[in-house]
Amino acid sequence: MSKEGIIIMKKPIYYIYNPETDDFERVFPSFKSRAISFLKVTGLSLLIGIGIYFVIFYAFDAPTEENLRKENSILKSKYSILNRRLDNSLKVMANIQDRDDNFYRVMMQMEPLGYGQRFAGLDNEKRYNELHNIQDAGLVSLLTRRLDLFERQLYAQSLSFDQLKEMASKQKDKLAHIPSVIPINIKDYTMSSGYGYRRDPIYGSSKFHEGLDFAAKTGTPVFATAYGKVSEAGRHSGYGNCVDIDHGYNYVTRYAHLSEILVAPGQEVKRGEMIGKVGSTGKSTGPHLHYEVRFKDEPQNPVNYYFMDLTPEEYAEMVQLAENAGHVMD
Numbered sequence: 001m002s003k004e005g006i007i008i009m010k011k012p013i014y015y016i017y018n019p020e021t022d023d024f025e026r027v028f029p030s031f032k033s034r035a036i037s038f039l040k041v042t043g044l045s046l047l048i049g050i051g052i053y054f055v056i057f058y059a060f061d062a063p064t065e066e067n068l069r070k071e072n073s074i075l076k077s078k079y080s081i082l083n084r085r086l087d088n089s090l091k092v093m094a095n096i097q098d099r100d101d102n103f104y105r106v107m108m109q110m111e112p113l114g115y116g117q118r119f120a121g122l123d124n125e126k127r128y129n130e131l132h133n134i135q136d137a138g139l140v141s142l143l144t145r146r147l148d149l150f151e152r153q154l155y156a157q158s159l160s161f162d163q164l165k166e167m168a169s170k171q172k173d174k175l176a177h178i179p180s181v182i183p184i185n186i187k188d189y190t191m192s193s194g195y196g197y198r199r200d201p202i203y204g205s206s207k208f209h210e211g212l213d214f215a216a217k218t219g220t221p222v223f224a225t226a227y228g229k230v231s232e233a234g235r236h237s238g239y240g241n242c243v244d245i246d247h248g249y250n251y252v253t254r255y256a257h258l259s260e261i262l263v264a265p266g267q268e269v270k271r272g273e274m275i276g277k278v279g280s281t282g283k284s285t286g287p288h289l290h291y292e293v294r295f296k297d298e299p300q301n302p303v304n305y306y307f308m309d310l311t312p313e314e315y316a317e318m319v320q321l322a323e324n325a326g327h328v329m330d
Contacts, residue, residue, distance in 0.1 A: 079143060082143065083143065083146075086143075086146055086147065086150060089150060090146070090149070090150055090153075091316075092316045093150065093153050093154065093157070095315070095316060095319050096157060097113075097118070097153065097157065098304075099304050099315075100112075100113070100157065100160055100161075100164075101113065102304060104160075104164050105160075105164070110163070110164070110167060113156060113160055117156055118152070118153060118156045174249055176226065176227045176271065177226050177227045177228060177247040177248045177249055177251065178226055178247065178249060178251055178305070179225040179226045179247065179251060179253050179293050179302075179305045180225065180226060180271070180305055180306065180308040180309070181223070181225050181226075181271060181272065181306060181308050181309045182225075182306055182309050182310075183214070183222055183223055183224075183225050183253075183255060183289060183291050184214050184216055184220060184221070184222060184223070184278070184289055185220075185221065186309070188216050188217070188220045188221075189214040189215060189216040189220070189289070190214075190215045190216075191212070191213075191214065191215075191318075191321040192213040192214065192215040192288055193209055193212065193213040194209070194212060194303075194321075195209060195210070195211060195212060195299075195301040195302065195303070196208065196209060196301075197209070210292050210299035211254070211290055211291050211292035211293070211299070211302060212290075212291050212302045212303070213288050213289070213290055213291075214278075214288055214289045214291065215286065215287070215288045216278045216287060216288060216289060217278065217287060218259050218277070218278055218279055218280065218287040219259060219260075219277045219278065219279075220277060220278040220287075220289075221274050221277060221278075222255050222258065222274065222275055222276045222277060222278060222289055223271075223272050223273060223274055223275065224245055224253075224269040224270065224271060224272065224273045224275050225253055225271060225293075225305070226245075226247045226251070226253070226271045227247065227268075227269070227270055227271055228245040228246055228247035228248065228251075228253075228268075228269060229245065229246050229266065229267070229268055229269070230243060230244070230245055230246075230263045230264065230265050230266060230267045230268075230269060230275075231244045231245065231246040231252070231265065232244035232265060233261050233263055233264055233265050233267075234261070234265075235281075235282075236256070236282070237282075238282055238283045239254070239256035239257065239282045239283075239290065240256060240257045240258065240279070240280075240281025240282025240283070240284060241256075241257065241258040241259065241260070241261050241276070241279060241281045241282070242254060242255065242256045242257075242258065242282075243255045243258065243261055243263060243275050243276055245269060245275075250295055250296045251293070251294070251295055252293075252294045252297070253291070253292065253293055253294070254290075254291070254292040254294070255275065255276060255289060255290075255291060256282065256289070256290040256291075256292075257278075257279055257280055257281050257282050257284045257287075257288060257289065257290050258276040258277060258278065258279050258281065258289075259276075259277050259278060259279025259280070259281065259287070260276055260277040260279065261275070261276050262274060262275055262276050262277070263275045263276070293305050303315075303318055303319055306318065
């Protein structure tokens with residue numbers, strides 16, 4: 001031991017007796033033995049290093065890998081939220097397009113937008129193929145396609161509304177005579193049944209319901225939905241107390257099951273004028289208003305005729321309520 005208290009360990013030194021010189025001579029290891037010793041030490045060190053690497057790699061996540069997994073999880077969650085929001089937006093857009101083609105353009109006697117006008121430029125496969133070179137290519141490519149679809153539809157619809165606005169300015173009288181508001185105050189009713197096939201509440205059979213049923217208290221005011229002339233006002237088989245208004249331009253509206261009629265045949269009425277009160281007359285299971293819109297004597301879905309009353313959000317909600325409501329009351 002040195003003065004500082006440190007133990008110094010030296011390599012062992014070997015000697016061998018040489019009878020020729022009658023002396024002990026130091027023995028030095030050969031090159032071969034040195035090489036073998038070096039290889040043993042190197043191999044053992046390599047094996048230990050490999051073992052330590054595999055233990056760390058499989059037992060613990062590298063900090064960067066762990067961060068990437070967290071980021072990937074967050075991105076997938078955000079993708080799911082965006083995808084749901086896009087689903088809702090595309091549904092609203094589909095309803096607006098249907099309303100545009102089957103009401104606005106019919107009303108203005110304009111041809112519906114063709115497929116090419118609504119979806120032009122969405123077949124650029126090269127653009128989408130380039131997305132496959134990035135991570136999570138499937139999710140990114142799908143979301144990009146759907147966003148492109150929505151943007152194209154939004155652009156086409158904007159152009160369509162510009163055309164309709166220009167045409168509408170030339171047809172103010174026609175607009176005044178086309179049904180375009182809800183026949184009952186929006187706060188006074190609940191949607192009972194929508195347009196389409198429904199189960200008859202009395203006979204139990206499947207029947208095409210040609211209008212909408214607004215459940216409301218007896219005596220609730222009912223209003224004309226456009227300018228026109230009363231063509232019928234009285235008892236009508238199955239409809240009870242009923243008012244029909246001829247609006248011209250091939251449009252007729254019907255207001256049925258009234259408790260009281262406030263207009264007479266031949267009377268001119270204005271949009272928003274009170275024409276009767278909600279009741280339960282005729283074939284009815286409770287107080288409600290049965291409302292129909294007919295064009296060229298063909299029943300139309302009334303939800304397409306509220307464009308002066310509802311915002312796009314309220315219209316989307318009305319469509320959903322009308323589709324889901326199945327309690328026919330007449």
